[in-house]
Amino acid sequence: xxxxxxxxxxxxxxxxxxxxxxxxxxxxxxxxxxxxxxxxxxxxxxxxxxxxxxxxxxxxxxxxxxxxxxxxxxxxxxxxxxxxxxxxxxxxxxxxxxxxxxxxxxxxxxxxxxxxxxxxxxxxxxxxxxxxxxxxxxxxxxxxxxxxxxxxxxxxxxxxxxxxxxxxxxxxxxxxxxxxxxxxxxxxxxxxxxxxxxxxxxxxxxxxxxxxxxxxxxxxxxxxxxxxxxxxxxxxxxxxxxxxxxxxxxxxxxxxxxxxxxxxxxxxxxxxxxxxxxxxxxxxxxxxxxxxxxxxxxxxxxxxxxxxxxxxxxxxxxxxxxxxxxxxxxxxxxxx
Ligand SMILES: Cc1cc2nc3c(=O)[nH]c(=O)nc-3n(C[C@H](O)[C@H](O)[C@H](O)COP(=O)(O)OP(=O)(O)OC[C@H]3O[C@@H](n4cnc5c(N)ncnc54)[C@H](O)[C@@H]3O)c2cc1C
Numbered sequence: 001x002x003x004x005x006x007x008x009x010x011x012x013x014x015x016x017x018x019x020x021x022x023x024x025x026x027x028x029x030x031x032x033x034x035x036x037x038x039x040x041x042x043x044x045x046x047x048x049x050x051x052x053x054x055x056x057x058x059x060x061x062x063x064x065x066x067x068x069x070x071x072x073x074x075x076x077x078x079x080x081x082x083x084x085x086x087x088x089x090x091x092x093x094x095x096x097x098x099x100x101x102x103x104x105x106x107x108x109x110x111x112x113x114x115x116x117x118x119x120x121x122x123x124x125x126x127x128x129x130x131x132x133x134x135x136x137x138x139x140x141x142x143x144x145x146x147x148x149x150x151x152x153x154x155x156x157x158x159x160x161x162x163x164x165x166x167x168x169x170x171x172x173x174x175x176x177x178x179x180x181x182x183x184x185x186x187x188x189x190x191x192x193x194x195x196x197x198x199x200x201x202x203x204x205x206x207x208x209x210x211x212x213x214x215x216x217x218x219x220x221x222x223x224x225x226x227x228x229x230x231x232x233x234x235x236x237x238x239x240x241x242x243x244x245x246x247x248x249x250x251x252x253x254x255x256x257x258x259x260x261x262x263x264x265x266x267x268x269x270x271x272x273x274x275x276x277x278x279x280x281x282x283x284x285x286x287x288x289x290x291x292x293x294x295x296x297x298x299x300x301x302x303x304x305x306x307x308x309x310x311x312x313x314x315x316x317x318x319x320x321x322x323x324x325x326x327x328x329x330x331x332x333x334x335x336x
Pocket of ligand 1: 012013014015016017018035036037038042043044045048049053054055056087088089090121122123124125126260261263293294295296304305306307309
């Protein structure tokens, strides 16, 4: 579809918004490329909460998060965009290519990608999990240390220690009850959990039945194992007492750091610290031919929800197509 490697629209980020933008651009017969820093499609939905249910996306009264983004991918990829996974977008320049002024982006794998316009759908930026403050922590990645629960089956009959005090930690202490070996240990450095009260109450009820072991105010101090994690030592920070518990899966759910990274240095005007300012009528940024949509796009009154990102994707894609073609914006119905 690309003409001398130049596509009409490059989409940065393959979350629900990027996939929706790919659909709308493809539907208008634009040539499209998607670049995603993770090795998978689906953005936060697939990376952070694939096995939760989502209730507020129009047309889906209740849908598993992973199924939702699988459908977004099926819809978004139906016109055959080029998809580059595992590449983080870094540099942006405006260059001349065969007499045409185009945008050139360079990725972490040194790909040089040419495009007539960009739609940035980078969510909160390339995100990274917050880690335990243990010096050797990185060495246990892929050896029993998990930052996400992607597939419950990975934890079947495993001794699991979950660390965290928010919704994700509580949700998985409950959500792995039918999978992990019981009790599941839940470690939090404070006595009070931040999670939804009903989840905390349920965890306390399961504790009475011996299905959850709540360790607060506690912190994981040491990881033990020969090749893979076998046990962890946990300190009760109020009493200074140490306990070592068997652990084959250490699941740390401490949230994410995210930053726009190199995109923040492109000269885009920001809305607050984390969002790119756009005109909500067109989703255009202050830089010509660069649009933004979804969680990364900011304007007064913005709500960061999947549905909103999908609507903004339609606006951004139709405006980008019109701009590339020098036409008025004329969205088309999809029915045939
Ligand atoms: C626990 C949780 C529950 C939620 N529940 C709901 C809910 O019930 N309903 C709802 O509407 N919303 C919910 N949300 C919010 C929803 O997930 C987001 O609004 C949505 O994912 C935003 O989609 P997006 O495509 O804009 O961004 P994202 O999903 O964040 O996707 C952005 C993608 O861009 C990629 N990227 C970033 N920077 C770069 C770069 N430089 N180069 C290449 N790729 C890059 C990222 O890796 C990521 O895959 C929830 C969020 C969380 C964390």
